[in-house]
Amino acid sequence: MTQDCTMQADLFLGDEAVAQGAIDAGLVGAFAYPGTPSTEIFEHIERHAAEYGIAARWSANEKVAYEEALGMSYAGRRALVSMKHVGLNVAADPFMSSALTGVNGGLVLVVADDPGMHSSQNEQDTRFYGDFAKLPVFEPATQQEAYDLTREAFDYSEKIGLPVIVRIVTRLAHSRADVRRGDFVEQRPRPDAVPHDTDRWVLVPSHARKRYAHLLEVQEDIVEDASRSPHNRLRLVGPRGIIAAGVARNYVREVLGDELGEHSLLEIGMYPLPVGLIRELVDHTDEIYVFEDGYPFIERQLKGLLGLKGKAVRGRLDGALPPAGELNPDIVTHALYPGRPLPAVPRDDLNARPPQLCRGCPHGDSFRAIVEATADAPAPLLLSDIGCYSLGVMAPYRAIHTVVDMGASIGMASGAAQSGAHPVVCTIGDSTFAHSGLPALLAAAYYDHPMTVVILDNSAVAMTGIQDSLLGGDRLIQAVLGLGVSPEHCHVIEPHPKHHVENVALFRREIEHRGLSVIIARRPCIHVNAKLKKRAAAEAAIEEATR
Numbered sequence: 001m002t003q004d005c006t007m008q009a010d011l012f013l014g015d016e017a018v019a020q021g022a023i024d025a026g027l028v029g030a031f032a033y034p035g036t037p038s039t040e041i042f043e044h045i046e047r048h049a050a051e052y053g054i055a056a057r058w059s060a061n062e063k064v065a066y067e068e069a070l071g072m073s074y075a076g077r078r079a080l081v082s083m084k085h086v087g088l089n090v091a092a093d094p095f096m097s098s099a100l101t102g103v104n105g106g107l108v109l110v111v112a113d114d115p116g117m118h119s120s121q122n123e124q125d126t127r128f129y130g131d132f133a134k135l136p137v138f139e140p141a142t143q144q145e146a147y148d149l150t151r152e153a154f155d156y157s158e159k160i161g162l163p164v165i166v167r168i169v170t171r172l173a174h175s176r177a178d179v180r181r182g183d184f185v186e187q188r189p190r191p192d193a194v195p196h197d198t199d200r201w202v203l204v205p206s207h208a209r210k211r212y213a214h215l216l217e218v219q220e221d222i223v224e225d226a227s228r229s230p231h232n233r234l235r236l237v238g239p240r241g242i243i244a245a246g247v248a249r250n251y252v253r254e255v256l257g258d259e260l261g262e263h264s265l266l267e268i269g270m271y272p273l274p275v276g277l278i279r280e281l282v283d284h285t286d287e288i289y290v291f292e293d294g295y296p297f298i299e300r301q302l303k304g305l306l307g308l309k310g311k312a313v314r315g316r317l318d319g320a321l322p323p324a325g326e327l328n329p330d331i332v333t334h335a336l337y338p339g340r341p342l343p344a345v346p347r348d349d350l351n352a353r354p355p356q357l358c359r360g361c362p363h364g365d366s367f368r369a370i371v372e373a374t375a376d377a378p379a380p381l382l383l384s385d386i387g388c389y390s391l392g393v394m395a396p397y398r399a400i401h402t403v404v405d406m407g408a409s410i411g412m413a414s415g416a417a418q419s420g421a422h423p424v425v426c427t428i429g430d431s432t433f434a435h436s437g438l439p440a441l442l443a444a445a446y447y448d449h450p451m452t453v454v455i456l457d458n459s460a461v462a463m464t465g466i467q468d469s470l471l472g473g474d475r476l477i478q479a480v481l482g483l484g485v486s487p488e489h490c491h492v493i494e495p496h497p498k499h500h501v502e503n504v505a506l507f508r509r510e511i512e513h514r515g516l517s518v519i520i521a522r523r524p525c526i527h528v529n530a531k532l533k534k535r536a537a538a539e540a541a542i543e544e545a546t547r
């Protein structure tokens with residue numbers, strides 16, 4: 001079935017443009033774990049899932065999301081998997097191996113990087129993962145390209161039989177522009193659906209070696225495709241060369257304005273790098289500026305270990321651009337025209353306000369009780385995790401000492417407990433526990449490490465916009481007991497000022513126990529009810545409209 005949508009223009013976030021591109025490409029399944037700035041990709045698909053018959057359910061973590069997408073691809077249908085950049089660290093195992101199995105139905109991985117760390121614990125650049133796995137990466141500059149390239153990525157994935165990555169960044173993901181949609185194209189299952197091609201899908205070493213040889217063999221074709229791609233455009237004019245990739249292409253266009261035509265310009269929207277086009281640019285120019293948001297991925301390859309003889313390469317590595325953080329038009333202006341004054345920025349008299357837990361947040365009550373219960377210990381170790389409760393580091397709580405990566409608190413607490421430290425108390429949210437705390441608790445219970453694990457069950461994945469949590473309430477208790485935690489040392493409390501004294505007493509008791517204790521602090525985030533009401537109203541409106 002096709003449906004003509006060519007006249008439509010929608011004001012989409014970059015995330016929504018990606019999502020709509022996938023829907024219109026005949027998507028059958030969307031898989032994701034929330035993470036800023038990628039969350040709205042899945043949420044857009046989820047809103048339209050019933051209309052298009054798409055399977056869209058949040059996954060337990062990014063690894064599972066990737067595996068679900070790979071399973072759907074194996075079964076011959078198109079699948080999208082989306083995540084924030086650090087999510088790909090979690091999904092790296094199936095991701096790397098899927099480059100060897102290849103795909104059946106188109107498989108597109110969208111990763112939203114966060115240069116400048118607006119809401120992340122690091123600033124990694126997914127283009128390196130593309131290079132690492134030897135998979136192509138599309139990098140849109142605009143919302144329209146986010147739509148177009150995601151659609152194209154599905155076709156390309158099926159053409160080369162490999163997963164294709166779409167890399168976006170925060171600025172694109174979270175800004176809006178008009179997007180013209182193409183036709184919706186329904187996809188039939190691939191003719192070779194359910195391929196029982198065990199040489200390909202069973203990665204025992206003898207098969208994997210052949211598959212890796214195949215992956216290496218097709219690299220030349222992919223580079224050739226990248227060189228001919230309309231998303232990699234070269235124009236040779238003056239002796240000053242510019243390479244601009246992804247959203248940095250917008251900044252270069254804005255800064256150069258009418259002077260754009262006076263510079264040799266290579267715009268990059270698809271990787272692996274188009275080696276032939278780069279060679280032409282280098283031969284034609286003396287000085288090459290590289291503008292790319294993220295790490296100096298292109299710049300480093302261009303320079304190699306020893307630099308380009310007789311050519312000056314300007315970018316993050318030589319100090320023409322800051323070594324880290326987001327690019328923007330001012331930074332590009334400063335690099336290209338060092339003496340030129342920058343446009344005046346309107347004064348911002350608002351004092352910067354650090355983020356805080358909401359008033360009445362249940363996490364605040366858990367932290368007050370933990371701090372009081374450990375106050376007399378000479379050196380309590382308070383390990384924590386990623387979620388709203390990471391804000392427990394701030395005054396007035398000062399209730400956590402570590403936040404490293406999702407799920408780290410329980411493993412780190414086990415390590416600290418094995419060093420002889422006491423008391424060791426860790427706090428972890430219900431969603432983070434389901435994401436990657438479970439295996440660490442399994443081991444802590446098996447060895448009965450002397451530590452106290454506090455699972456903050458607020459009935460939501462609050463930090464990323466109050467999504468549903470997969471493991472709360474009674475299911476959470478069953479899971480904890482099922483992992484082998486002693487029922488005697490597993491308790492549920494309500495973190496609320498009215499229970500403060502009894503909660504402090506329970507924490508004290510369990511901290512004294514020289515084995516593993518788990519305390520589930522259960523009280524919903526104060527925004528859960530509003531969210532549920534909003535959702536019920538939206539569902540009622542859809543039902544009314546379709547009656």
Ligand SMILES: Cc1ncc(C[n+]2csc(CCOP(=O)(O)OP(=O)(O)O)c2C)c(N)n1
Pocket residue numbers: 033034035036084086087090386387388389406428429430431432433456458460461462463464469
């Ligand atoms: C690997 C990875 N995936 C996703 C995220 C984004 N993220 C940060 S915290 C969080 C979940 C928080 O939920 P929960 O642990 O229940 O705590 P709450 O915010 O509800 O207090 C997510 C998805 C991340 N930082 N790292």
Ligand code: SF4
Pocket residue numbers: 356357358360361362363388458462463525526527
């Ligand atoms: S959103 Fe919910 S969990 Fe997060 S700080 Fe506010 S009340 Fe607490």
